[in-house]
Amino acid sequence: MSDRQDPEIEQVAMLARVLGVALRPADLPDVTRYWRLMQEHRARVAAAPLAPDAEPAALFRP
Amino acid sequence: MSEGAPHTLGVLETAAAVRAGRMSARAAAEAALDRIAAIGGALNAYRVVLAERALEEADAVDACIAAGGDPGPLAGAPFGVKDLFDVVGLPTAAGSKIGLEGPPAARDALLVRRLTAAGAVLIGVQVMDEYAYGFTTENAHFGVVRNPHDLARSAGGSSGGSAAAVAAGLGAFSLGSDTNGSIRVPSSFCGIFGLKPTFGRLPRTGSFPFVFDLDHLGPFARSVRDLAAVYDVLQGHDAGDPACVAREVEPVGPALAADAPMRGAPLRAALLRGWFEDMAGAEARAATAAVAEALGASGEAVLPLAEAARSAAFLITAASGANLHRANLERRPQDFDPATRGRLLAGALLPAGDVLQAQRVRRRFYDEALGVFAHADLLIAPATPCPAVELGQATIAIGGQDVPARPNIGVLTQPVSAIGLPVLTVPIRIGQGLPIGVQIIAAPWREDRVFQAAARLEAAGLARAPVVGPCA
Numbered sequence: 001m002s003d004r005q006d007p008e009i010e011q012v013a014m015l016a017r018v019l020g021v022a023l024r025p026a027d028l029p030d031v032t033r034y035w036r037l038m039q040e041h042r043a044r045v046a047a048a049p050l051a052p053d054a055e056p057a058a059l060f061r062p
Numbered sequence: 063m064s065e066g067a068p069h070t071l072g073v074l075e076t077a078a079a080v081r082a083g084r085m086s087a088r089a090a091a092e093a094a095l096d097r098i099a100a101i102g103g104a105l106n107a108y109r110v111v112l113a114e115r116a117l118e119e120a121d122a123v124d125a126c127i128a129a130g131g132d133p134g135p136l137a138g139a140p141f142g143v144k145d146l147f148d149v150v151g152l153p154t155a156a157g158s159k160i161g162l163e164g165p166p167a168a169r170d171a172l173l174v175r176r177l178t179a180a181g182a183v184l185i186g187v188q189v190m191d192e193y194a195y196g197f198t199t200e201n202a203h204f205g206v207v208r209n210p211h212d213l214a215r216s217a218g219g220s221s222g223g224s225a226a227a228v229a230a231g232l233g234a235f236s237l238g239s240d241t242n243g244s245i246r247v248p249s250s251f252c253g254i255f256g257l258k259p260t261f262g263r264l265p266r267t268g269s270f271p272f273v274f275d276l277d278h279l280g281p282f283a284r285s286v287r288d289l290a291a292v293y294d295v296l297q298g299h300d301a302g303d304p305a306c307v308a309r310e311v312e313p314v315g316p317a318l319a320a321d322a323p324m325r326g327a328p329l330r331a332a333l334l335r336g337w338f339e340d341m342a343g344a345e346a347r348a349a350t351a352a353v354a355e356a357l358g359a360s361g362e363a364v365l366p367l368a369e370a371a372r373s374a375a376f377l378i379t380a381a382s383g384a385n386l387h388r389a390n391l392e393r394r395p396q397d398f399d400p401a402t403r404g405r406l407l408a409g410a411l412l413p414a415g416d417v418l419q420a421q422r423v424r425r426r427f428y429d430e431a432l433g434v435f436a437h438a439d440l441l442i443a444p445a446t447p448c449p450a451v452e453l454g455q456a457t458i459a460i461g462g463q464d465v466p467a468r469p470n471i472g473v474l475t476q477p478v479s480a481i482g483l484p485v486l487t488v489p490i491r492i493g494q495g496l497p498i499g500v501q502i503i504a505a506p507w508r509e510d511r512v513f514q515a516a517a518r519l520e521a522a523g524l525a526r527a528p529v530v531g532p533c534a
Binding site for chain 2: 016021027030033038044046048050054055
């Protein structure tokens with residue numbers, strides 16, 4: 001199966017099209033690799049025990 | 063006083079010798095330039111060497127002394143800056159091919175101006191990861207920076223050239239930047255002292271950004287007192303950086319002088335466990351335990367949100383970096399370092415809600431950390447999971463499993479910078495092994511405490527940073 005047929009790569013290519021992010025076909029495997037890594041971080045942040053109205057640190061100043 | 067070869071002298075030793083007339087500033091600059099000529103090629107620490115400018119600045123220091131003037135506390139100390147500080151007459155490349163095509167800077171970055179006004183002598187611009195997005199300084203455009211302890215190993219990143227230069231005596235100190243660990247990681251790998259001050263302490267005016275609300279600037283040096291001397295000169299508010307907080311200068315150097323009186327109660331140190339222990343390898347744990355013992359750490363602390371905070375920093379970095387470089391990513395993607403391009407493009411795909419949630423995690427983690435500081439003055443944690451990795455090394459073993467090396471070298475630094483706490487990384491060497499850094503962390507604005515602890519470790523002989531490398 002070629003990279004282009006990999007469902008995860010297809011998913012990233014589609015997401016980029018929807019968001020208007022210009023991706024060259026040659027960049028897709030690399031971007032998909034990083035996108036996969038980001039899923040772990042997205043899940044961890046989403047699972048943090050926070051109230052829905054918790055204050056964000058928009059511009060962080062200690 | 064017996065003084066070593068000029069390239070081995072630290073900031074204060076050089077300044078003392080120059081001010082007392084035992085050595086000229088020109089001789090100090092020439093020694094640094096000779097050292098770069100001799101071994102700089104092997105390390106690739108400098109992208110640009112400013113020999114002509116350095117000798118002119120050194121001559122000005124010597125002329126000032128000859129005229130009976132005061133050249134400043136850093137008189138004649140040679141230094142380099144990471145490739146993201148503006149240097150007059152040069153484009154600020156920030157490790158990129160694209161930046162190299164930009165216009166030359168009209169003036170030096172503010173911190174560079176403060177240093178040269180204090181008598182320091184700029185000798186060059188140092189190699190970094192492209193746009194500061196990396197932990198190994200393997201740059202597709204400007205080459206790999208090699209570790210002076212072992213040329214087959216990484217100097218760390220993204221301020222790899224700045225750390226390697228200090229470790230090898232190619233300057234008495236350097237300036238770098240730290241968004242997720244880019245001062246602390248190379249300090250750890252190269253075995254030197256590095257300071258990431260509180261977010262908002264030092265103005266970033268005239269430096270190229272990466273992530274606006276995570277970027278910190280700070281110095282590297284081979285001794286705690288040298289680091290303090292440089293840091294004291296760097297301090298001071300500037301409205302040119304909207305994130306810079308208007309605080310009075312709070313000098314740390316005077317309290318570190320040999321004859322300074324002891325003030326206040328002993329500092330309460332606590333060892334960070336949980337994430338910071340789970341992600342540390344054997345060398346990192348041994349070094350951290352040695353520091354904890356030397357500081358008389360009596361407590362332990364856990365920050366349950368550390369892992370989530372690390373992820374938050376990861377996402378905010380990717381999204382912000384992608385936003386900053388979006389136009390060039392679309393217009394000229396072929397001109398990016400391939401490793402940087404992939405990360406930035408993936409960051410461009412992140413949903414806005416994820417970034418907002420990451421900012422919430424960050425706020426909550428900050429509150430969690432402040433709670434710990436109610437019971438401890440200092441927190442102790444490893445700076446990196448392991449000593450310097452080999453160049454090209456694909457994986458590292460942490461937490462009982464092999465994980466990709468490049469994105470995970472910063473697992474222990476990212477949570478701390480995510481909430482802007484001041485950190486001084488001290489170099490520890492257990493036995494004959496490679497050095498590894500330990501983070502001494504304090505509450506916001508308490509840089510004085512991290513300096514006090516680091517000075518104690520240095521006085522005990524535990525934290526040391528001698529010049530290393532060929533012909534040291």
